[in-house]
Amino acid sequence: METDMFENFKCKVNKNISKVIVGKEDKIDKIIVAFICSGHVLLEDVPGVGKTKLAKSMAKSMNCSFSRIQFTPDLLPSDLTGIYYYNQKTQEFEFKEGPLLKQFILADEINRATPRTQSALLECMAERQVTIEGNTIKLSRPFFVIATQNPVEQFGTFPLPEAQLDRFFIKLSMGYPNSNEEIEMMNRYVDSDPFDSIEEVVSIEEIEYVQNNYDKVFVSKDIKEYILNIILKTRTHNDVELGCSPRATLNLMKASQANAAINGRDYVIPEDVKEMSVPVLSHRLILKSEISISKNLSEKIIEDILNSIKAPLEEV
Template identity: 45%
Template sequence: MADGAARVVAAVEQVLMGKGEVVRTAVMTLLAGGHLLVEDVPGVGKTVLAKALARAVDCSVSRVQFTPDLLPSDVTGVTVYDRRTAEFDFRPGPVFANMVVADEINRASPKTQSALLECMEEHQVTVDATTYPLAEPFMVLATQNPVEMEGTYPLPEAQRDRFTTRISLGYPHQDAELAMIEGHAGSDPVDRIRPVCTAADVRSMIAGARAVHVAPELRRYVVELVSATRSSPLVRLGASPRATLHLVRAARARAAMAGRDHVLPDDVHAVAVPVLAHRLLLTGEARAARREAGQVVHQLLDQLVVPRGSRSEPSARHGQR
């Protein structure tokens, strides 16, 4: 699993230079069986990251450019009447793919955004009282611009909660930006990416990641962390039970990428902000004090007591800090 994940990371890093940690978080989300939200200012490579990750895996890929006039049926599919057979036929939409790149998802209306709720949580689509399963693996890679407000619709809390992780790319380092000028001189570097694993490989890695051991003390620590977001005076809406499951899955995937069969407290700390921050709604006082959700998560991590044992075996000493 570690070798397969490393190949995917290396393939994506060919076009997204100087963003190793961001790329590893994206691959970790894939192995956790989750969905990724890339939120940043225009032009920093959000769509490039999504397309590169999709091309690194030999599976079906579709892309949806979200616009204000996009309809839910444009995403999920529609049932049409065939006059030749006198029957209704279902024509699948772009969501029927292993990886769905939802570009600028916040430009679509809330009605269209809600079309993805069932897909992301239950991996199925219901149209005209008929349910159609989606292929596995299934991952939504969505991008959005957090600063442009004209013609955009903020994602509702229910939608944000279905994304396992949220990441921001940030501006590249000057050396990486210089290398980018040379790399984009001839053609789009994304076109040069070749698949390094198949959909079956990804399914196997997801199953392997979910088998990674999590000690009972560490499970309790995760529950305490999520519960702390609900009782913090800085938070108006804390993380949901779904966030608890996503946090454990992300920590397991990170441990598997490191070649370990058990989760350490450091794994939980590394994924806490990407998994929890976008789910929190801060109070008016916290926003007035210019506090950010990521800072609140870090503060809660500092307040909680880290479990000293990460495995159930008496001889294990992992996780001590």
């Protein structure tokens, strides 16, 4: 495995996106980790912090097809997957593909669609295929979904069930830029939109390499036990009704491997696990009802668990 390939991939993509998105390099790195692991991202944030720009910039950097879907209560599953319609000229049924048959999908305000439509998207995320009138169509690779939801305005929304939240590889919040970053953002956008100058920086061969080889990163027995201890602690925590699933265990290991690779290592260290634990695990916790209204409590619980468990010594 060539760790230089992963480092170069991360640096080129992050640098390109950072021309448009100011001061979010660490968040971009985590999204790149999810992409390498063929996972999907849930962005929970207020409007206007650059979620759409980020998704479009990432797709353009990789020369991948892109579609943005605005989720609304009247959106139907067929609006996502496509339909067969009768062409009177040819007197044959033809397939009109939906936006899900692109490679990069931005599912904007996913919690505004009905559970039936949400399920159609999440099925595509899990199975990498759509079935329409008995015909199965494989989705393009890479296939990557960034879904967003507004944590503030909940009127008229359909919250994602816990089982569906578990399908997302990581959950992030972009957050507001600081004062210096916002000044820099205004400077960049004063004359033109920097997105217009974004060009492809990685090839399909590079994408296939990183997605097919990140799992060759070595994970020691001690690191595996460390990951398991974190997971087990979520299942016995006093404030948690239901802890992380075995899927979360595997996802945390994969995320740690990919994070090690983009940082130039062919082995996982405890810092990789710590760095990826909150985005991979926090949205998978089901909190007890009396304390679940506390904001960002899930993240704090994961941080407390990390502080309470002794990390193994770094091994090369």
